[in-house]
Amino acid sequence: MKSAISQQRFNRDGEPQTYLNNGHGLRSWFLTKDHKRIAMLYLVSVAFFFAVGGIYALLIRINLLAPNGLFESDTYNRIFTTHGIIMVFFFLVPAVPAVLGNFLLPIMIGAKDLAFPKINLLSWYLYIFGAAFTVIAVIAGGVDTGWTFYTPYSSTYSNSNVLLAGVGIFIVGFSSILTGLNFIVTVHTMRAPGLTWFRLPLFVWANYATSLVIMLSTPVLAITVSLLAIERVAHVGIFDPAIGGDPVLFQHMFWFYSHPAVYIMVLPAMGVISELIANMSKKNVFGYKLVAMSSLAIGVFGFLVWGHHLFVSTQSVYLGIIFSFLSFAVAIPSAIKVFNWTATLFKGSISYDAPMLYGLGFIGLFLIGGMTGLFVAAVGLDVHLTDTYFVIAHFHYVMVGGSLMGFLGGMHLWWPKMTGRMYPEAWARAAMVIQFVGFNLTFFPQFILGYLGMPRRYATYPPEFQVLHIFSTAGATILAIGMAITICYLIWSLKKGQRATPNPWGAAGLEWMTTSPPPTENFYETPVVTWEAYDFTVVRPEDVTGMAAE
Amino acid sequence: MSEHIVSKKVYYAIFAALLIGTALTIGAAFINLHNFNIVVALLIAAVKATLVIYFFMHVKYASRLTKLCVALGFIWLFIIVSITMTDYLTRGWFTYVP
Incomplete structure (x- = not known):
């Protein structure tokens, strides 16, 4: 295969042909079928919702500065609900698959696009349409049920905009399903010649496993939200015991989606980490096949553990014990990944650029998130820890320390590929360190708060908890500053950043064998893959330096 | 992609079977089978769904x-x-x- 540099083509103005300059104006973006442009539409959208969700997080932290709170309890309920709904459904679920997956998956398998380009665009419009309902719900006064919409409060008693938010979540679920469907069909049918399943980059494996989870779980969310709406509107007794329903049935159905949804959020980020660790230490991932299979194992086992959210409901004690055991079992494939990433680093040629810092950050924070998951998977201990800040800290270590670190690490690794510009490395490293410090200062005190008995979703607390809450709010402020720095320098780099070569990291993978940014068709000639994944001997020096070979 | 052509006869036969299934569901609703009311209704529904998936949705030929x-x-x-x-x-x- 020729080097990307030698294949570069130019348009009539003498500019390199890229997907970014193939068409101008809003129409060329909003009606595009190019997976890369759709990924950029998603990037802007999820970044917007991340910022909104982040502002709500800060409002929560501001309220908790004082033991008596600064907002009314009802207002506080609406603030944390909005934070949860926006972060889960409009940022964490779509972030990695819809942005990085959309952009990279076809390129990584040597395809020109996803299997269904129009459905891909439709998925973005569904996302925006669903988001619009939720935004209207927030503007109209918000929702006060918590992001989990537990019944019968949500279906019978709440006076807030449950239905509007529910419709938004129902619609955005279909956006996920369409993306998942597209990925599955694309991986099955559009791999380049020679690209066998076990030559696929681990990011593709992770997104494939995620897509299976999305396809099998998201319809249950749609059904659950629909049943909630039926009970709320038509008073059919499904979840409300006063009219013959069972509230625990809602919890079963909700968590049948929402626990696998945790893996929808973290699995693609794990795929990113595999790429980061391999490319930043210039080594094949240790135990490649096991890491690939562990993604599928997490996907399957992830469906069998939902009942650990129901330990203190009236769920059967016997079923609780089984769910506890299965929850311990799901830690095994996650641990395989962590051990194998660490083993990959051994004797690697490690660089400490920002993507790698995020990768290492992920490993440390996800480890804490995962290990504390075992605490709350133990039935007896969970009776004490349920609905306390310990749980909040645990899942933020997984979601923020895991998914967000993975997303940001991936954004930095592939930013040159996506935009054709390098980000300022020193700023990026500084921002990562600030975020890491801010994150730990925010959430580590919450483990202690939870252990001491501080319940989640309370607007007020006893004065002895104030010091830890102030630490947490200070951490959130530092984290927000770190995020703001990242957003600023990434925007700055779009115009002022140094131009990127096709392969600025000397990385392995088909995406580094095309130009930065890639042309609309990704490759001018279909690649024929004759090498294994993460084979660094096929890296072209001219693609790394950007200088044509003599 | 090649499409399997199914004869109209098959479609009509399945349609008739679905109508019979519907009639059976209605008929069963008038007989009190106590705990088995729901079992019978679900059984008939499952057979009907299988026919739809297998023939109308072409899974038999997939x-x-x-x-x-x-x-x-x-x-x-x-x-x-x-x-x-x-x-x-x-x-x-x-x-x-x-």
Whole structure:
């Protein structure tokens, strides 16, 4: 295969042909079928919702500065609900698959696009349409049920905009399903010649496993939200015991989606980490096949553990014990990944650029998130820890320390590929360190708060908890500053950043064998893959330096 | 992609079978079978759904991969229903004596 540099083509103005300059104006973006442009539409959208969700997080932290709170309890309920709904459904679920997956998956398998380009665009419009309902719900006064919409409060008693938010979540679920469907069909049918399943980059494996989870779980969310709406509107007794329903049935159905949804959020980020660790230490991932299979194992086992959210409901004690055991079992494939990433680093040629810092950050924070998951998977201990800040800290270590670190690490690794510009490395490293410090200062005190008995979703607390809450709010402020720095320098780099070569990291993978940014068709000639994944001997020096070979 | 052509006869036969199934469902609703009312109704519905999936949705003529995908959906339905029902079945087994 020729080097990307030698294949570069130019348009009539003498500019390199890229997907970014193939068409101008809003129409060329909003009606595009190019997976890369759709990924950029998603990037802007999820970044917007991340910022909104982040502002709500800060409002929560501001309220908790004082033991008596600064907002009314009802207002506080609406603030944390909005934070949860926006972060889960409009940022964490779509972030990695819809942005990085959309952009990279076809390129990584040597395809020109996803299997269904129009459905891909439709998925973005569904996302925006669903988001619009939720935004209207927030503007109209918000929702006060918590992001989990537990019944019968949500279906019978709440006076807030449950239905509007529910419709938004129902619609955005279909956006996920369409993306998942597209990925599955694309991986099955559009791999380049020679690209066998076990030559696929681990990011593709992770997104494939995620897509299976999305396809099998998201319809249950749609059904659950629909049943909630039926009970709320038509008073059919499904979840409300006063009219013959069972509230625990809602919890079963909700968590049948929402626990696998945790893996929808973290699995693609794990795929990113595999790429980061391999490319930043210039080594094949240790135990490649096991890491690939562990993604599928997490996907399957992830469906069998939902009942650990129901330990203190009236769920059967016997079923609780089984769910506890299965929850311990799901830690095994996650641990395989962590051990194998660490083993990959051994004797690697490690660089400490920002993507790698995020990768290492992920490993440390996800480890804490995962290990504390075992605490709350133990039935007896969970009776004490349920609905306390310990749980909040645990899942933020997984979601923020895991998914967000993975997303940001991936954004930095592939930013040159996506935009054709390098980000300022020193700023990026500084921002990562600030975020890491801010994150730990925010959430580590919450483990202690939870252990001491501080319940989640309370607007007020006893004065002895104030010091830890102030630490947490200070951490959130530092984290927000770190995020703001990242957003600023990434925007700055779009115009002022140094131009990127096709392969600025000397990385392995088909995406580094095309130009930065890639042309609309990704490759001018279909690649024929004759090498294994993460084979660094096929890296072209001219693609790394950007200088044509003599 | 090659499309399997199904004769109209098959479609009419399946349509007739679905109508009979509907009539059976209505008929069964008038007979009080106590606990088995729901079992019979679900059984007839399952047979009808199988016919629709198999013939109208062409799964009978599809590749093994497609059949696997369809089966997967039902296996997952089985997981959620069976485990949730296990909860209801075993809730009463344990009585807490303080």
